[in-house]
Amino acid sequence: MDLSNCKHMRFFGPHLNSVACKCLALVVIALVLRAVLLPAFSGFSGIEQNNSLVINNRSLSLTSESGIRKYKFLEVPQIVWGLNNQKIAFVRACLTARMLNRTLLMPSLSASLFYKEIDLLEPISFDKVFQFERFNSLCNGFVQLGRYSDISNRSDVFEMQKGSGRRWTVDRDLDQLREFSKDPYDGHEIMRIVGKNPFLWHDHWPVKDYAKVFECLVLVDEFLIEADKVVSKIRKIGREARTQVGFFENHIDSESSILQQVPYVAVHMRIEKDWMIHCKKMEQRSNTSEICSSKEEIMERVSNIKGLETPIVAYLAVADTLLEDKSILNGWKAGLLPYEKKKLGVLEIYKKYPYLIQSAIDYEVCLRSNVFVGNSYSTFSSLVVLERTQKMIRTGVSSSCGMDVRSPSYAYNILGESKGPHQWMTNMNDSSLRAISYGSNHISC
Ligand SMILES: *[C@@H]1O[C@H](CO)[C@@H](O)[C@H](O)[C@H]1NC(C)=O
Ligand SMILES: *[C@@H]1O[C@H](CO)[C@@H](O)[C@H](O)[C@H]1NC(C)=O
Ligand SMILES: *[C@@H]1O[C@H](CO)[C@@H](O)[C@H](O)[C@H]1NC(C)=O
Ligand SMILES: *[C@@H]1O[C@H](CO)[C@@H](O)[C@H](O)[C@H]1NC(C)=O
Ligand SMILES: *[C@@H]1O[C@H](CO)[C@@H](O)[C@H](O)[C@H]1NC(C)=O
Numbered sequence: 169m170d171l172s173n174c175k176h177m178r179f180f181g182p183h184l185n186s187v188a189c190k191c192l193a194l195v196v197i198a199l200v201l202r203a204v205l206l207p208a209f210s211g212f213s214g215i216e217q218n219n220s221l222v223i224n225n226r227s228l229s230l231t232s233e234s235g236i237r238k239y240k241f242l243e244v245p246q247i248v249w250g251l252n253n254q255k256i257a258f259v260r261a262c263l264t265a266r267m268l269n270r271t272l273l274m275p276s277l278s279a280s281l282f283y284k285e286i287d288l289l290e291p292i293s294f295d296k297v298f299q300f301e302r303f304n305s306l307c308n309g310f311v312q313l314g315r316y317s318d319i320s321n322r323s324d325v326f327e328m329q330k331g332s333g334r335r336w337t338v339d340r341d342l343d344q345l346r347e348f349s350k351d352p353y354d355g356h357e358i359m360r361i362v363g364k365n366p367f368l369w370h371d372h373w374p375v376k377d378y379a380k381v382f383e384c385l386v387l388v389d390e391f392l393i394e395a396d397k398v399v400s401k402i403r404k405i406g407r408e409a410r411t412q413v414g415f416f417e418n419h420i421d422s423e424s425s426i427l428q429q430v431p432y433v434a435v436h437m438r439i440e441k442d443w444m445i446h447c448k449k450m451e452q453r454s455n456t457s458e459i460c461s462s463k464e465e466i467m468e469r470v471s472n473i474k475g476l477e478t479p480i481v482a483y484l485a486v487a488d489t490l491l492e493d494k495s496i497l498n499g500w501k502a503g504l505l506p507y508e509k510k511k512l513g514v515l516e517i518y519k520k521y522p523y524l525i526q527s528a529i530d531y532e533v534c535l536r537s538n539v540f541v542g543n544s545y546s547t548f549s550s551l552v553v554l555e556r557t558q559k560m561i562r563t564g565v566s567s568s569c570g571m572d573v574r575s576p577s578y579a580y581n582i583l584g585e586s587k588g589p590h591q592w593m594t595n596m597n598d599s600s601l602r603a604i605s606y607g608s609n610h611i612s613c
């Protein structure tokens with residue numbers, strides 16, 4: 169499990185959120201126009217314009233099938249652990265509700281990372297982190313969230329106890345879900361699953377279904393604005409560095425003109441002590457040397473990414489413990505300008521918030537980067553790449569492998585061409601999220 173930092177996606181900028189629904193028609197028109205005007209378009213160019221507008225048609229594709237009953241609910245235990253595990257757990261709960269044709273009662277997430285001391289879990293309501301109405305409108309027809317105030321009879325509950333232990337197999341778990349989707353259980357207004365955190369439930373759903381629900385998770389405005397601040401700061405530093413070396417005078421093509429957003433690289437560096445211990449153990453267990461990467465290896469591979477125009481800012485998403493470690497800022501090749509929260513001067517933005525929100529902001533910064541480099545055994549990195557792959561597919565690109573990709577992702581723990589990191593996209597055809605939850609070196613590029 170990945171207990172690191174960084175989180176989420178958005179389709180409209182903060183200044184557009186309130187009118188997002190009204191804008192849907194505009195988006196559709198824009199899409200059609202773009203499809204007509206830019207037949208050769210590939211990659212992400214619609215996404216980074218002014219940090220805001222992401223054009224896609226996902227909500228249109230979700231309105232077809234719908235057996236979800238508005239007044240039959242599924243209730244799940246509080247969702248715990250790191251941001252990424254919480255997101256996976258949340259989606260797993262949504263997909264379980266979908267199978268039962270039920271509305272998921274908005275669950276509690278956890279603001280803190282303490283997972284042994286139950287009283288320190290700091291429950292935080294889902295809608296304090298993600299936009300509730302937005303979620304339901306984006307996921308309309310696929311999965312739905314309900315509020316406790318929608319319940320008419322709170323005592324009409326059936327409790328489903330999930331089994332556990334080795335003998336509780338995936339098949340038995342599925343059989344149980346099938347059985348409880350029938351009468352007499354099905355008639356109850358509330359089906360309450362008791363026992364384990366949904367992250368630990370057996371998985372029955374393909375990556376595509378997870379990806380659909382992840383797309384509906386949009387941070388509330390307050391946090392989107394914070395992420396905007398961080399991203400703007402990164403881009404501003406990049407712009408200044410490029411202006412200083414006369415970059416814009418030498419690049420008058422549209423790709424890198426001064427009017428465009430200045431690109432940045434985000435590197436999710438997992439090199440903190442407890443990760444190193446954990447990954448060495450994993451390497452031994454799976455007889456591979458492709459899990460742990462040292463600081464030096466990461467720096468070298470990132471430097472060798474082909475086609476990276478410098479100067480460019482490399483935002484280092486690192487655990488807080490590494491912010492005191494000056495050495496992560498040294499040793500990068502000339503032209504790669506390393507910054508973490510502290511050097512960027514945005515530490516106080518993060519410090520205002522509990523762990524979960526800090527991660528969510530960092531995640532957003534990584535998600536929006538022009539080039540992302542992470543570790544394929546990190547859940548955090550894997551989710552970033554999954555969402556980037558999904559966005560790319562939405563723009564009509566079926567493969568994000570190859571040089572023509574606008575916003576590529578890489579895994580630094582696996583050697584790629586020219587001694588660089590290996591290019592990485594999520595296999596959306598995978599039948600389960602296993603590779604993403606537990607890490608893999610199959611990165612389908
Ligand atoms: C983004 O757009 C807003 C409004 O259209 C504008 O005021 C702002 O300067 C833009 N920001 C950047 C970085 O281009
Ligand atoms: C859920 O709804 C679909 C479509 O209406 C229906 O085919 C299916 O049998 C329903 N399943 C359950 C468990 O109610
Ligand atoms: C609420 O549900 C309980 C349990 O199914 C049932 O006994 C009770 O009659 C219901 N109350 C109402 C007002 O429907
Ligand atoms: C581990 O991998 C190496 C090379 O990939 C191989 O030579 C060796 O036999 C493997 N060891 C085990 C125990 O599988
Ligand atoms: C719109 O969505 C459909 C179905 O998901 C997809 O096949 C199509 O390529 C998308 N169109 C564009 C322009 O993104």
Ligand SMILES: *[C@@H]1O[C@H](CO)[C@@H](O)[C@H](O)[C@H]1NC(C)=O
Pocket residue numbers: 595596597612
């Ligand atoms: C996923 O499936 C589609 C259609 O079946 C296929 O075209 C594509 O190559 C597959 N992608 C991967 C990564 O296997």
